[in-house]
Amino acid sequence: MNYPKEFDELVDSFYEIERILNALEKKPRTYGAENLLYSGEAHTLKIIAENEGLTQKALSELMYRTKGATSIMVDKLVKKGLIIKSSGRGDQRKNTLCLTEEGKTVNKNHLKYDEDWIASWFHSMEISPEQLATTNEVIKKCIEYYKKNFIGQNSCP
Secondary structure, eight states, X not given: OOHHHHHHHHHHHHHHHHHHHHHHHTSOBOTTSSSOBOHHHHHHHHHHHHTTTEEHHHHHHHHTOOHHHHHHHHHHHHHXXXXXXXXXXXXXXXXXXXXXXXXXXXXXXXXXXHHHHHHHHHHHTXXXXXXXXXXXXXXXXXXXXXXXXXXXXXXXX
């Protein structure tokens, strides 16, 4: 097996998945909310729900986004009534983030939507649980490698 070629194809696949996800990001859904939510907003809610009380700075780090991009996303979710930002004593990096009741409902609906969609998607593609587990294992190893070697570095290796 030619590992460099196979790895290069895997990276190309990751970039194609990124382009697909970017296209999906342009199609908002309601997830039971009054306002339409884009996929990035829904997944930001999910991360906040999993880490109630985290700071905007911690959210930036978890999502690999700049502080400015995170601030814009947080402001959108606050405006939509899905999260609340508690005072950070004048320092936005210290603002803690929590879901409102509507935010919790939207997050629950989003998780259910993803669960149903993913189940039907994998069933229609006839992917076995074992194949999915192997794929996840490989992807997690790639993520671990990239985080260790590239995230937070300003130059290429």
